[in-house]
Each structure stands twice: as C-alpha cells, then as structure tokens.
Amino acid sequence: MKFLLSATALIALLATGADAADPGRTIAVDCPINNCEDAISLTFAGEFAIETGTTIDGVEIGGISGIDYDAGTGHYIAISDDRSQKAPARFYELDIKAGSGGIDHVSVVRTVTLKDKDGSVFAEKTVDPEQIRLFGDNLIWSSEGDGKAMIAPFVRITSANGDFVRAFTLPEGFAPSEDHATGIRNNNAFESIALLPEGDVLVANEAALYQDGPASTLTTASPARIVRYDTESGEPTAQYIYMIDPIPHAPVDGGEWNDNGLSDMMPLDDTRLLVSERSFAQNRGFTIRIFLIDLDGATDVSAIASLRDSEEAIVPVAKSLILDLGAIGLQPDNIEAMTIGRTEDGAPLLLLASDNNFNAEQKTQFLAFTIENLPGVGR
Template identity: 55%
Template structure:
C-alpha cells in the first residue's frame, strides 16, 4: 500500500550554459528592497538541470512538481507531484539534488511515497490536487487545492514520512467552493503556496482572489489573493492578509489565446518577510517567472472581512518589490511553481526553483539554482 520503492535511474544532467545567455557565477543584487537596506538580497547563478517528460520512476511517469523543500538535519529534499491520482495515487518524491558552490550538477529521484487519505487508503482519482509541501516539526505539511468545479474544498494536512494522515488544519469560513461562485476558491487558484515562518506559524496562500474578493488577474488589473496564517499547534487560523498579485505581464499572440498570472509559491525569510513567486503565461509566448520580496509587517488582518470588494474598512495589502525576473536575466523558464532554500554538499547556501511540466511532452521538469550570498535572516 505504501509505495516506497527505490528509484534507480539518474534522471538529469547539467545543461550546457550555451543553452541560455546566463553564465555560472552571474550575480544579482537588490540592496534595499522595499527601501529597507537591512534586508538585502544577493544571488549568484549556479546552473540549470532538466528532466525530460516521460521519464518513468517506480513504474509511473515522473512530473507535475509543484512543491519542493529541504530539511537541513537530514539533508533531505522532498517534492510533491500535482497529479490528481490519475496517473498513479497522489505522491511525493525524495530527491538527491547535487549542488555546491561550483554549480548545480544533477538531480536523482530516490524514492516515491504515496499520500494516504484519512481512511488510510490512497486518494481516488480526481479527489485531490496536491500543490505544496514543507517539512515541519510535526511531520510533512502539504496542501491540496481542492476542485471548485466538483465542490471539493482545499486543505492543509500533516502526513508522516510513510504518507499516513496525521491531522488536518481548520479551513476558515469563506474558502469552501460554492456552486454559484458567489464566494470561495476559484478553480485551480487555491492553496498553491506554503511556508513555515521563523516563529513557527504556517502560512498558506491562494494563487488568486476568492470570488467575493474580486477578479483573477487580467492584463490591466491584478488580483487580491488571501494568505492564511495558521497556529501550528492548534491548527486554527490566527490571521489573514492580502497579497497583491500583479497583472498578467504579457498578452497572447492571438486575441483569444490563453494567458494568466498567479502566485504559486512563497518562502519565509523571517517571521514577516517572504520571497514570493509569480508565474505568468501567455499562449505562444511562454512563461514569465518573477521573484519578489514581500513584507507582511503593517498589512491588515482581513480575517474578519468577509468580502474585500464590499468592505468599507481600510485594507493595507502586503508590500512587495521585484528582485528577479528569470527571463530578463537570460534564462528560459518553464512553468516554475516550487521554491526552497537548501544547503549544498559543501555548505553553500542555495535557492532552488523547480517547474511543473504538466506531463506535457513540450515541457520539462526544470531545476534552477542560485547561491544565496545575502538575505534577511
């Protein structure tokens, strides 16, 4: 029942730097993000590794990587697949990411673990949509985005190393989907982001606004995505904030082509600062991947505000400042949705991003690494 078989194949090799215009060692610094010179960010590019779509691990196609995390004491990397138990039961992977101060060298899949529902069984097809994963002192945290069209609510749960259910956090009012779309999550825009703050609280973020809070992002307007701050012990929400998702950065080539922008991941820097990842897409153009520093200090707690569009109260969103645009620095990013800090084999501080290939033959699972030269701690 618990799928913990060992993967045997080395899945990826470092791409030649000629594949993009960015050289190993290229540096990028934001000295005073949000005009705060005590919180500089400085990164140095370490390289890129890709895993082609179609690789088979433990008898199942590898892909859909939507969350990534690293545990320092065990030096363990885990990644979650957003397969909705369709290709195989919902699962997460243990990875061996070989990175040091000289570069990102290879990625191997070590083990596959099946996530189990509250009944101790694997999730049935289309009953779950795994999106984010983090280590915590109580076990492995992970989110499901739910399925608004099917009336399935999102959730945040803790699982053991063996994939077994431990407990679930309490979903605040207003997040459950509704048939008439009067309130609740938008489909595919729910619990995408997850991080553990330095003080121990757990933060979960939506990719776009709840229906009662306004529209999803467009080419001319952004979207007000709620962030929920949970108490790790009680499992209850203690605050909610507003994150201002940016407008869609590029229009599609065709007037009726698909485009969007959302926030699929964030990563705690301390107890109030985050790195937030925004992922835009325009059909026949590609992905726009940007990283922001975001500060929750001074942001309004909106947990008692039912609707951001109808409230008369003053609402202050989280502040943010762009620190990196992957395309602008010379990379060709795929559908990046995952992000973690880690330590290289030589002790180098690193930031690693990973993409969701959507199990699409025209995409790859992409890992991008930077050495972290400076960051708030």
C-alpha cells in the same frame, strides 16, 4: 474595498538542454522594500532538466509543484500535483547535488504515496496536491481542491510514510460555490505553504476568492488571501492580502489564454518571505518573478467576509521585485516550487523547480542560485 498601499529508486536522471543564461551572473537589489540595510545578492549557478516521460519504477515523474529541503538528510522533498491519474497522489524524496558550479545530479531516492484520512489512497481526481514542507518529524501539504467538482482545498499533516495525521480548519468563505458568489476559483486555491520560524503556518491562495475581487488581467491586480494558522490547533488566526501583479504579457500569434498567480512562498524570518508569481501567455511562454514581501503592518482581514463589498481601508503586504528570470536571460518553464537548501559545502542555495504538467513540450526544470546576501539567511 480601499487599498492603501508570497519505493526507493536511486536512479540518476539525465539532464537535457543547456543553460539559457550564463552561470555566474549576479542579481543585486540594494534596497528591497526601501530598506538599504537588507541588500540582496544572488548568483545564478545553473540548470538541470528531466525530460518529460522519464519513469521511476514504471511511473512517470513530473508535476513538481512544491519542494522543501531536509537539513537532516541533505535531501529534498517534492510533491507531484498528479491528481492520482498516472499513479496515486505522492511525493518524492530527491537527492540533488548542487553548488556554485551548477546542478550536477538529481535522483529519486524514494516515492511515497499520500494517504487519505481512512488510510486509503486518493481516488482519481479527488485531490490536487500543490505544496509540501517539513513539519518536525512529519510533513505538511496542501490540496488545491477542485472548484468545478465542488471539492474544497485543504491543509493536512502527514507522516514521513504518507499516513494521515491531522487536518487544519478551512476558513469561512473558502469552500467553492456553485454560483461563484464566494469561495475559491478553480485551480487557484491553496498553492503554497510557509512555516515561519516562530512556528505559525502561512497558506496562500493562487488568486483572489470570488467575493474579494478579480483574478489578474493585463490591467488588473488580484487580491489573494494569505491565511495564518496556529500550528498546534490548526485553526486560522489571521489573514493578509497579497496583491498579485497584473498579467505581464498578452498572448501572441492567435493565442487567447494568459494568467498570473502566486505560486509559492519561502520564509526568511517571522515577517519577511520570498514569494514567486508564475504567469503564462499562450504562444509566448512563462514569466517567473520573485518578490520580497513583509507582513509587518499588513491589515488582518480575517473579519472581512468580502473585500469587494468592504469600505474599510486595507494595507496589503509590502512587496519588492528582486528577480525576473526572463530578464536575466533564462527561459523558465512552469516554475511552481521554491526552497532554500544547501550546497555540498554547506552554503545557502535558492532552488526553484517546475511543474511540467506531464506535457511533452515542457520539462521538469531545476534552477539554482547561490546566496551571497539575503535577509534572514545565514551563510
């Protein structure tokens, strides 16, 4: 491989803690991907957190792994990555009041159970919901599967009430394998979904397939595949390589675990997207960075079964760092979800949300940034 160089509750949830960085701080990138005509400017608006253990209708809220904005209702759709262990797999409709002055309010409007193909709820540990997006009158969502249990990842369309509509085709080489010669790494599969304005769907792995290369280490990048789907047929039409950065920090104080992966994508136009990388180092915490990427000029690798064994010259998607949450004084939790919504006065807003892992030491965190300038995003 040669590389040449993304049931109604209506209960307001109380915020906890204070902003770790001062609202009003502006982050500017003058020439992302060496293009000075598309300068980026974001201003941190504020933070809101839901304490772990908060319940809605007797079910603990948490595990927010994907979020999307519904312009029709002004609400947000957020999926929980609970593997039907605390309650059947589900998504939430959220009312989030946010603006340049911060996030004032987050409430759960309704909770919707996701249904399997036969109309039943998902049994415990048979699904791992990770991302959800509005898809016309329906929704599109992904499951990461379970590499250890030999459960393949999937992408499905569901109705607004959670009923199964249809499924997309899993590309060759993505199903898990017993010997780890091919397929997804456990807990590193279909983490994100992006709907391009032209209509195609992009789905990205969190890390490289086994046959393509390693997961990220402190010194090694990981070649994750982004799959392009035809919306109407649900068939894959192309694949691109996104190089996940090496892990930015080592564990400290006797810790052993650290990782880095692609956690979400948000399209700006038909080739450019925001992509978040989420890293964790034991006893140190999370590093959350957002990049601008461009698919234009990237090699279609769908015909290459194994990047590790290929001698072809491959051009990954171009990428440029635009935001490191820690570098501006924030203390991010496990940020996995990203969308572009609107403030109450109609201005564009970048909203990030975290998966608390239902861990008492974490929180469900929302971070808001007003958008002064972002390619493809109008005010």
